[in-house]
Amino acid sequence: MPVDKKKPSGLALDATAAPAASGASIEQDSDRVTLSLSSGAKATILLYGATVISWTINDRELLWLSEASALDGSKAVRGGIPLVFPVFGPPRAGTAVEALPQHGFARINKWNLLGRIEDEAGISVDLGLSSDSLDEDTKSKWPHSFGLIYSVKLTADTLETKMVVQNPDPSNSFDFNVLFHTYLRIPDVDKIGVQGLDSLTYRDKTLGGSEHPESAETIKITGETDRVYMNAPDKVTVLSDGAPLFTVTKLGLKDVVLWNPHTSSSKMGDWAPAEGYKNMVCVEAGSVASFQNLEAGAAWEGGVVHKAHL
Secondary structure: OOOOOOOOOOOOOOOOOOOOOOOOEEEEOOOEEEEEOOOOEEEEEEOEOOEEEEEEEOOEEOEOEOOOOOOOOOOOOOEOEOEEEOOOOOOOOOOOOOOOOOOEOHHHOEOEEEEEEEOOOEEEEEEEEEHHHOOHHHHHHOOOOOEEEEEEEEEOOEEEEEEEEEOOOOOOOEEEEEEEOOEEEOOOHHHEEEEOOOOOEEEEHHHOOEEEEOOOOEEOOOOOEEEEEOOOOOEEEEEEOOEEEEEEEEEOOOEEEEEEOHHHHHHOOOOOOOOHHHHEEEEEEEEEEEEEEEOOOOEEEEEEEEEEOO
16 A cells, blocks of 8 residues: 555554454455454444444444435535544634534545554554645635544444544644544334433533533433533443443543434435434534643544444
């Protein structure tokens, strides 16, 4: 593979540091990378947006992906795990990110494959995006030097996604949001509950961003839900018929977004099938209630582990 001078510096990868996972393999073409384990776990990452578009265990799909989602690099992917950086939601006027598109530019740029590593637990790949990779229009809207390293690790029952944000500028800091916008596939939205967010304060985006206390120990999805739970605990559990279905554990992140568009999904042109909201819920780990500040020459790291209970 030719060297790309626009890549950010990679993490130290040493494939001999530990015994390799038996039967681990990576397949790559011009637009995606697929990780496989002999245990039956598999994950596919689209290089456009570094979006994980599939995570399966023994052929059971664990992520929801819209049937109408573009996978050709023409627009952001609807479903899977899109990456939000450096702004969450529509940019607010008067902020340093006000000219950027909704959810930023990480999900609408093609990333570079930096390397791979295997150990006894599984296999992972690193992908990179830097300020040098952006077009001039985007640079003019967010004129900061940066490097992003995104790691995706697959084990027999988990998918770990981790982001390193680098600020190579020796004199200037910048502010950013980051979010792993995970669409979890569920059997029936009427039968799920979300635990681990009780006693927190959340911003309800369906009510203009007003803040409310969460009193329910198990949160049910009964209509359009778009909430930012601030300073959330590290672990959130998604239940189906009272039994654990997924555990989402955040690492170095402050907040959790809970989202299901319910019937308002009919307003989305890239949403299919129409009743797809019944089979998905977004439990999104991130730092979005306020901006992270990254000082000159510094780096920041955060991530999330998704565990499937099958």
